[in-house]
Amino acid sequence: MSMPVPPLRRLHQVPRHLLVCEKGHLRHPRSRHAAHVRDHAYSCRVSFLIPECGILPEVLKSTIADVGEYYLVRNLSVHELVAHEFIDAFVKKGSCYALTYNTKIDQDNTAALLPNVITIDLTDSGFHPDSKKHKRVLWALKEKKPLKFDFLLAWYNTGAEGSTLMSYFSKNQIKALKPKITISTLRDLQCPVLQSNELHGKPEESCSTEELFEWLGAVWNQVSLDNKSSSFLSTYCCPQPNTVVEKAFLCTITGFIIPEKIIQLLEQLCCYFGEPKLAYWLTLTVHGFADSPVSWRESEHGFHKGGENLYNFVIFRNLDYWLQMAVGTNDDCPP
Amino acid sequence: MEPPAVPAATFERRVVRSGAEHHYLRVRLELPDGGARPNVAQFKQLVVSALRELHGEVGAALPVDVLTYEEKTLSAILRVISSGLVKLWSALTLLGFYQNRRCAFRVLQVKPCGGWTASPVCQFSL
Numbered sequence: 150m151s152m153p154v155p156p157l158r159r160l161h162q163v164p165r166h167l168l169v170c171e172k173g174h175l176r177h178p179r180s181r182h183a184a185h186v187r188d189h190a191y192s193c194r195v196s197f198l199i200p201e202c203g204i205l206p207e208v209l210k211s212t213i214a215d216v217g218e219y220y221l222v223r224n225l226s227v228h229e230l231v232a233h234e235f236i237d238a239f240v241k242k243g244s245c246y247a248l249t250y251n252t253k254i255d256q257d258n259t260a261a262l263l264p265n266v267i268t269i270d271l272t273d274s275g276f277h278p279d280s281k282k283h284k285r286v287l288w289a290l291k292e293k294k295p296l297k298f299d300f301l302l303a304w305y306n307t308g309a310e311g312s313t314l315m316s317y318f319s320k321n322q323i324k325a326l327k328p329k330i331t332i333s334t335l336r337d338l339q340c341p342v343l344q345s346n347e348l349h350g351k352p353e354e355s356c357s358t359e360e361l362f363e364w365l366g367a368v369w370n371q372v373s374l375d376n377k378s379s380s381f382l383s384t385y386c387c388p389q390p391n392t393v394v395e396k397a398f399l400c401t402i403t404g405f406i407i408p409e410k411i412i413q414l415l416e417q418l419c420c421y422f423g424e425p426k427l428a429y430w431l432t433l434t435v436h437g438f439a440d441s442p443v444s445w446r447e448s449e450h451g452f453h454k455g456g457e458n459l460y461n462f463v464i465f466r467n468l469d470y471w472l473q474m475a476v477g478t479n480d481d482c483p484p
Numbered sequence: 485m486e487p488p489a490v491p492a493a494t495f496e497r498r499v500v501r502s503g504a505e506h507h508y509l510r511v512r513l514e515l516p517d518g519g520a521r522p523n524v525a526q527f528k529q530l531v532v533s534a535l536r537e538l539h540g541e542v543g544a545a546l547p548v549d550v551l552t553y554e555e556k557t558l559s560a561i562l563r564v565i566s567s568g569l570v571k572l573w574s575a576l577t578l579l580g581f582y583q584n585r586r587c588a589f590r591v592l593q594v595k596p597c598g599g600w601t602a603s604p605v606c607q608f609s610l
């Protein structure tokens with residue numbers, strides 16, 4: 150039997166949240182960085198920051214130009230996503246992702262399609278058109294509880310010929326969309342000093358992973374990094390030790406972005422350090438949908454106070470990396 | 485001068501449970517009378533007085549940073565030490581007046597240090 154928390158202690162409590170910090174080397178044969186990206190299916194925003202860089206690097210130009218389209222299909226019945234024509238045309242020929250658009254996870258029905266669906270395994274050999282299982286699922290979704298949503302869809306085609314999502318859903322209101330890309334250059338930016346081997350930071354020598362993560366939030370939200378400790382409004386300042394870089398390149402991609410594209414971007418960011426560069430590190434931040442039903446793999450995700458499920462890479466010049474994965478209350482720990 | 489080369493980092497993983505030092509609140513002040521909007525200093529003063537009203541002088545001494553403020557929309561990102569989150573949130577929720585004008589704070593999002601790098605809501609409009 151657990152003791153009730155005394156009222157005064159309750160006053161100091163916060164919602165439970167998790168931050169997983171990993172460090173490793175990107176070229177290590179057993180590095181799990183790509184698996185972490187693949188396991189996080191639904192991303193709505195990908196941002197990267199490169200210190201000592203003023204324009205989009207050449208090595209990234211083609212990846213940014215080809216982030217890939219995604220689609221919005223209005224009023225789509227869920228049972229159409231378990232139809233065999235759909236499974237044969239898309240699920241079996243690549244990685245297909247779908248997520249209901251504009252549904253709030255804590256008050257609306259929500260549906261999602263992962264490439265490796267477990268709840269209803271569309272690729273199960275027992276799930277053929279005449280099987281009892283298939284008929285039961287179709288009945289449940291068509292008649293017992295017919296559900297219709299607006300869906301965001303994306304498909305990573307493994308090269309097989311066949312129909313496209315646009316032609317398959319032509320009778321629904323399907324619209325192809327391109328992710329939005331915004332870029333900017335910051336001047337005279339205070340950046341924390343980091344040492345790849347020191348995840349916790351070293352006093353007077355380098356900052357910790359938590360300090361870096363907080364600083365990154367300040368940069369993305371255009372928070373002043375230079376307040377005095379006596380300031381009435383804000384005392385936040387860049388963690389110490391830090392250096393001032395003359396310029397830093399920021400790029401944000403907003404849309405329905407699939408893990409395969411993020412892995413490509415990560416690879417190209419590694420290639421950035423293929424030639425000598427002034428920067429010691431760069432960052433890649435990926436935000437999941439706040440109302441996604443899952444965070445990593447099939448772990449249930451909830452909104453609670455903020456709906457956070459995001460991860461951030463720090464890639465060092467020597468291809469060491471730090472990876473921070475953050476989830477909120479009631480979410481399982483990322484793998 | 486180039487720093488000395490370091491060997492590749494060994495793998496390390498650590499999980500921090502509810503360890504964020506600060507929490508971040510995205511808030512919006514509603515002033516339905518459409519009158520003059522407070523500037524950032526007046527906004528901060530309002531937050532301090534809300535804390536004083538509910539939690540006394542000890543509450544008013546709680547360090548709260550106004551990290552961003554947009555006067556046009558009266559929205560802000562506040563940062564508070566994690567142990568002060570409940571005091572700040574409750575004080576903002578129960579504040580009803582600004583200079584004798586009816587007002588209300590809407591707390592739109594609350595995030596721990598690790599998660600606050602997201603924009604207001606990580607969805608987007610199409």
